[in-house]
Structures are given as C-alpha cells and as structure tokens.
Amino acid sequence: MHIKRFKDAQPYVAPNHYECHGLRLQGFEEGGPTNQWVGFSQFLPGGGAGPDSTPFEKVYVVLEGEMSLSVDGEEVVLGRYDSCTIPAGEVRVLTNRSNETAKMLVVIPYPPEA
Template identity: 75%
Template sequence: MLIKRFADAQPYDAPNHWGVTGLRLQGFEDGGPENQWVGYSQFLPGGGAGPDATPFEKVYVVLDGEMTVTVDDTDTVLGPMDSCTIPPGEVRKIENRSNHVCKMLVVIPCPAGGRP
C-alpha cells in the first residue's frame, strides 16, 4: 500500500489549461498505481481547458463548485459529486463559468508501460 499525504502532492502543468492548479495525488511514483494516475484540479472562475482530445479516456469527478463540459456544441453542467467519462478521441472543452472555485478529481490512464 502506498499512502500519499495531500501535503506531499506535487503540482503539475497540464497542456492547454488555464486558470487552474493541478496536484498529482497518485501516480508516477514507486509503489503507486501502474494503470492510472489521479489528479486534483482547482479551477478559478473563468478557468478551463481545451478544446482538445486525447488518445485515452479521462474521468472527471466534481467535488465542489461546478464545471461546464462542452462536447459537440452541447453544454453540460456538472455539480458536486457529478462525474463524466470522456472517451478517447472525443473533443471536449471544460470551463468554470461560476464565480466559485471548482475542485475536481481527474483519473487518467498511464502511458503504455505504466510510467512516463
């Protein structure tokens, strides 16, 4: 078992994101998960990502606040404890259109081989 304290989580920069601070909670460390990694993102009002797509699926879980997810010109607002899966190749844009910080967990598969 690998315990990782929130105080020890390291920040990371995600491409094509703005107004966000991401912290890696689990992944890419000895004894950590081999198949996926978990990030904690805090999006300021007006923060977001995209539009873009990735060759792997992603899972978003909103913990606090709300996030607007746009796919095929359709907006869906996720609130606390709502989640969604973005399949591989699906173009999405996410945007915090509220005046509150949106706190979100992100689960993403590790690259082939399990480590970068």
C-alpha cells in the first residue's frame, strides 16, 4: 500500500494549460502506481487546456464546478462527478466558463519514456 497525503502532493505544470494549478496525487515516486499517475487540476474561471492531444488515453473526473469539453466541434459541459475518457490522439479543448474554480481528477498512463 502506498499512501500520500494531500498536504504532500507536489505541484506540476501541465503543457498547454492556462489558469490551472496541478498537483500530483499519485505517481512518479517510489512505491506508487506502476502504470498510471493521478493529477488534481484546479482551473480558475476562464482557465483551460488545449487544443491538443496525447498519444495515450486519459480519464477526467470533475469533482467540483464544471468544465466545458470540446472535441471535433461538439461541446459538452461536465459537472460534479461527471467523467469522460479521451482516447489516444483525440484533440480536445477544456475551458472553465463559470465564475467558480473547477476541480478535476486526471488519470493518465505513464509516457513510454518514464
């Protein structure tokens, strides 16, 4: 078992994200998960990510607030406890269009070079 307290989570900067503060909850550490890592993203109003894609799938879970997600011109709003999977290579845009901070878990496999 590997426990990591929230107070010990380290910040990270996610590429092509803006007005976003990321914390690594699990991963890239001794005794942690071996096939994926878990991030906690806090998007300020107007914050977001993209457009971009990754060569591996990822899972988003909105914990608080809401995030607009656009893929191929289709936009959906994810609210509290909504989740989605973004397949490998799919270009997405995330935007917090609300006036409140949105909080989201992100689960991503390790990149091949990790």
